């Protein structure tokens with residue numbers, strides 16, 4: 236039984252807790268920490284066996300925990316992830332790995348110094364059966380070499396921390412930055428972020444929607460729409476255009492209802508339902524890896540590469556939407 240400590244008892248922390256406690260026989264949450272006593276109590280009330288820690292670092296050091304899950308706000312990830320690595324504990328960190336490229340480098344340095352992989356990043360779309368089918372279509376060669384990717388990330392409303400303009404690329408689009416690299420096996424060369432007229436439904440600190448255009452080193456064109464206040468639901472699209480065919484992410488299997496002169500198809504309002512199966516598969520996979528003490532999921536390098544794309548997008552936006560280079564360090568031998 237793998238004993239897990241959770242730091243961050245907000246929306247996704249509680250979702251992972253429910254998955255682990257009810258759907259993963261080989262693991263259990265034994266400890267929780269969060270600056271919000273109210274959020275911590277939501278877990279300990281539901282699962283009285285879970286011990287509550289005021290200080291997340293005490294949870295990391297505790298002999299109660301074999302491994303750690305970090306689901307706090309983005310800018311706190313680096314502190315808890317590096318502390319877990321230094322304590323010699325496997326750590327699962329929600330995306331984005333950190334809020335800056337430099338913080339991701341610090342995490343890679345801690346892991347390299349520790350001498351083995353301890354970190355897995357929560358890029359759960361890699362575990363979604365639809366994305367897996369798209370990847371198989373590319374890898375099998377049946378659609379030929381990918382030439383274009385069109386992707387849309389629409390959210391009814393932002394959840395969690397108050398959403399600002401930078402967070403669209405740093406927080407939300409990192410899913411697309413990662414899945415595109417995973418699908419194509421390619422790294423980014425250039426990025427451009429374009430801001431059209433903003434919706435009146437966004438907070439004052441958020442320009443929404445935004446358009447991103449990326450070019451990979453192999454010459455693939457990628458266009459991404461991020462729209463955090465689309466109102467109508469959580470709606471994710473991805474189409475890969477290849478030399479001999481196309482592969483598209485399937486919509487979730489919801490019934491099509493015909494009534495009152497309309498054909499209706501449910502679009503879930505929240506992200507948690509859209510990728511529900513992927514979150515379970517991701518956690519099962521991570522626990523298996525922890526049991527074997529050998530990690531295969533998204534690495535610190537993957538977290539860094541996504542952060543590099545996000546940082547280039549911010550630079551492009553501040554330069555009035557110019558095309559900028561995605562600046563990345565050479566990949567350390569450790570992550571090859």
Ligand code: NAP
Pocket residue numbers: 242243244245246247248268269270271274291306307308309311329330331357358359394395396406506
């Ligand atoms: P949330 O509901 O705001 O939960 C975050 C929790 O962390 C809150 O209880 C917050 O307390 C607590 N916290 C913040 N700073 C802390 C610190 N220094 N020490 C201890 N606790 C701290 O946010 P969320 O939606 O769950 O998101 C959490 C993380 O998961 C973010 O990094 C987000 O990007 C990621 N996420 C990933 C996905 C995905 O699809 N993979 C989906 C959603 C979120 P307060 O409430 O008191 O501030």
